[in-house]
Amino acid sequence: MTSRPARPSEGSAALFSELWRITSFRLTALYGGLFALAVVCLFALIYWQTARYQNQQVDQILRNQAHVFSSATSDQLDDDIAYEIARDIRHISFFGVFAADGRPLAGNLARVPHELVLNGKPQALPVERNADLFAQALEIRALGQTLDNGNVLVVARDVAVLEQIRQSLLRGCFLIAAVILLLGVLGGVFYSLPAVRHIRGIDRAAQRIADGDYSQRLPLGLRNRELDVLAQIVNAMLDETERLMGEVKTASDNIAHDLRTPLTRLRASIYRTQQSLEDSSPHHAALNHALTQTDLLLARFRALSRISEIESKRRRAGFSPTPLQPILRKLVGLYEPLANQGEVRLTLGAGADAIVDCDGELLFEAIGNLLDNAIKFTPAGGVIRVELDIDETGPVISVADSGPGIPSDLRKSVLQRFYRADEARNVPGSGLGLSLVDAIVRLHGFDFVLDEASEGGVRARILCRQQRPTQ
Amino acid sequence: MNATTSAYSGRILVIEDDDSTAEEIVAELTSHAFQVDRAGTGNEGLALALSSGYDVITLDRMLPDIDGLNVVGALRARNIQTPVLMISALSDVDERVRGLRAGGDDYLTKPFASDEMAARVEVLLRRHAQAAEPTQLRARGLLLDRVAHNAFYGDLDLDLKPTEYQLLEFLMRNSGQTLTRTMIFEAVWGYHFDPGTNLIEVHIAGLRKKLEQAGCPPLIQTVRGSGYQFGPA
Ligand SMILES: Nc1ncnc2c1ncn2[C@@H]1O[C@H](COP(=O)(O)OP(=O)(O)OP(=O)(O)O)[C@@H](O)[C@H]1O
Ligand SMILES: [Mg+2]
Numbered sequence: 001m002t003s004r005p006a007r008p009s010e011g012s013a014a015l016f017s018e019l020w021r022i023t024s025f026r027l028t029a030l031y032g033g034l035f036a037l038a039v040v041c042l043f044a045l046i047y048w049q050t051a052r053y054q055n056q057q058v059d060q061i062l063r064n065q066a067h068v069f070s071s072a073t074s075d076q077l078d079d080d081i082a083y084e085i086a087r088d089i090r091h092i093s094f095f096g097v098f099a100a101d102g103r104p105l106a107g108n109l110a111r112v113p114h115e116l117v118l119n120g121k122p123q124a125l126p127v128e129r130n131a132d133l134f135a136q137a138l139e140i141r142a143l144g145q146t147l148d149n150g151n152v153l154v155v156a157r158d159v160a161v162l163e164q165i166r167q168s169l170l171r172g173c174f175l176i177a178a179v180i181l182l183l184g185v186l187g188g189v190f191y192s193l194p195a196v197r198h199i200r201g202i203d204r205a206a207q208r209i210a211d212g213d214y215s216q217r218l219p220l221g222l223r224n225r226e227l228d229v230l231a232q233i234v235n236a237m238l239d240e241t242e243r244l245m246g247e248v249k250t251a252s253d254n255i256a257h258d259l260r261t262p263l264t265r266l267r268a269s270i271y272r273t274q275q276s277l278e279d280s281s282p283h284h285a286a287l288n289h290a291l292t293q294t295d296l297l298l299a300r301f302r303a304l305s306r307i308s309e310i311e312s313k314r315r316r317a318g319f320s321p322t323p324l325q326p327i328l329r330k331l332v333g334l335y336e337p338l339a340n341q342g343e344v345r346l347t348l349g350a351g352a353d354a355i356v357d358c359d360g361e362l363l364f365e366a367i368g369n370l371l372d373n374a375i376k377f378t379p380a381g382g383v384i385r386v387e388l389d390i391d392e393t394g395p396v397i398s399v400a401d402s403g404p405g406i407p408s409d410l411r412k413s414v415l416q417r418f419y420r421a422d423e424a425r426n427v428p429g430s431g432l433g434l435s436l437v438d439a440i441v442r443l444h445g446f447d448f449v450l451d452e453a454s455e456g457g458v459r460a461r462i463l464c465r466q467q468r469p470t471q
Numbered sequence: 472m473n474a475t476t477s478a479y480s481g482r483i484l485v486i487e488d489d490d491s492t493a494e495e496i497v498a499e500l501t502s503h504a505f506q507v508d509r510a511g512t513g514n515e516g517l518a519l520a521l522s523s524g525y526d527v528i529t530l531d532r533m534l535p536d537i538d539g540l541n542v543v544g545a546l547r548a549r550n551i552q553t554p555v556l557m558i559s560a561l562s563d564v565d566e567r568v569r570g571l572r573a574g575g576d577d578y579l580t581k582p583f584a585s586d587e588m589a590a591r592v593e594v595l596l597r598r599h600a601q602a603a604e605p606t607q608l609r610a611r612g613l614l615l616d617r618v619a620h621n622a623f624y625g626d627l628d629l630d631l632k633p634t635e636y637q638l639l640e641f642l643m644r645n646s647g648q649t650l651t652r653t654m655i656f657e658a659v660w661g662y663h664f665d666p667g668t669n670l671i672e673v674h675i676a677g678l679r680k681k682l683e684q685a686g687c688p689p690l691i692q693t694v695r696g697s698g699y700q701f702g703p704a
Contacts, residue, residue, distance in 0.1 A: 261581075268584060299667070303665070333632075361664075
């Protein structure tokens, strides 16, 4: 089990950043934003068109009125203006007739508005410069023209309605844009949450595969078609990898199995030859050597078969609740003479006992292999500490030594069959011990961790998780 | 050291369907001065075992007609207590347990070293021949007290640790017989995996040292290529 990178699963900010990595969320959010922008543009267009149309209407009215007034006689003009003012119940029309010196002659305007160009064309008037004339008006369009008699005619109209239209358009525009954005984000979240969950599932499965569990497959989601296509491709690759690895393993297991019988025969004939020799025969040494080598080979093949036997074991038939301390005591008793021979001190830490559902015989064998390694690799004068602790995950069996240790980058490799570190060349062994330990630990659903002991050497731990693994 | 020096000859029934394995077993046991009969099927073996008294039976677990487990079961059901050495290609620990539970007395997985097979047969034979377990075992002034779980040389208390006592007891009970490392490991520690060469050797060395310190003559011999044997050289 390797340490995992911190997963951003807590906090809404973290969730958002995780959502942001999902394409569908980004797309929905982007579409929402674009749509809102389009709505704003549409509203702007509507406003612009309405304003233009409104202005054209107003300008036409102004031109018409100016035409009517300018073609009337002086007496008629006063009456016409009075009539128009009376008719204008909304108080949006302003009229004025002024003498050439600016004196008002008729109408409801006190003076000629500032900045009005007397060219007979409708124009916008700056309201703020003429506040005294058009008290509450927001926007004024006006037309001024010099009459034939030298008088000045001014027709003006409050186009407040335009401003009202603009404001309600603006308000509507903001409201709708906000609703669209909100819907976009909500929709994005709605569509992307399953994807987030799916990706987390993929992440977990990928971690387990990276940890060496090749039976894991990436989960398929419900809606994420693109992810599913990818996951299916990866799963197919994993199927193939698992099949190939299985084939390689089966092939090597078969070789180991098939070679055992002829090797046993070979050993038997060497043995018989040796037995038939006179005690004083000079060939004893050579035959002994041959016998030892054959035994080594046989032991190696036996170990290989044993590992694959344990790996393929699905049943938990030999499992029963087993106290661990007696196993450890027995182990220390078994290995103590070997440790003494290597001038290494082997100690068993005093601690509480723990009962674990396990195959006691296999667990004994696994810890025995750890002790064998510790004794083998720890130089004279060193110490080996066997301990049983209980932590949150359950009982932990640890074997720590003061030997050279295993560099952290090799801690995964040493679990492979036949792997031996370069430094181990001078120490007898075939590199199968830890593979066997790993197989036994896996069968139990426990965890096997190699790290550094406080004494400087290897600390090998078996974490006996109590909950039953799902098999 | 010679393979034919065994003092305990007896009648052995080999129930084994594979010809080459059977030949190997028969040859090895014959060379140990046993009188050997062979049966190729379970029924034939059962009939032979029921009709004439054998001292030990070696029984293949996988026979063409009946399962080896049922053969032992049938024997035990007829109250025939002949020791049975089960031989099987199934090395799974559970298989061993099943074999022993069905009434087998020992279990050996294929492929096996024939000397180990013979050694196991001899141990079974010896165990069966000893009608009552004596409370004391003696050899050359060495006395094993099976009540006090200790040993003495002359008046000298050897002060054996429990494992040392069990080891010496196993050796002395099977005095004169070759005992392989695996057999010792199984008998003294009760486990069935490969203990490696050194592990048992250091325990033997420790026991030898204790005996030697007490002035006892060397009684534990190393059998080249096989294991150990208790008895005068
Ligand atoms: N306690 C340890 N101290 C230092 N190195 C170790 C220790 N345990 C294992 N190793 C390294 O890991 C390698 C693999 O160990 P493993 O037990 O699988 O094989 P081995 O002990 O060399 O052979 P085998 O166990 O088959 O007799 C060793 O060769 C060694 O390099
Ligand atoms: Mg090892």
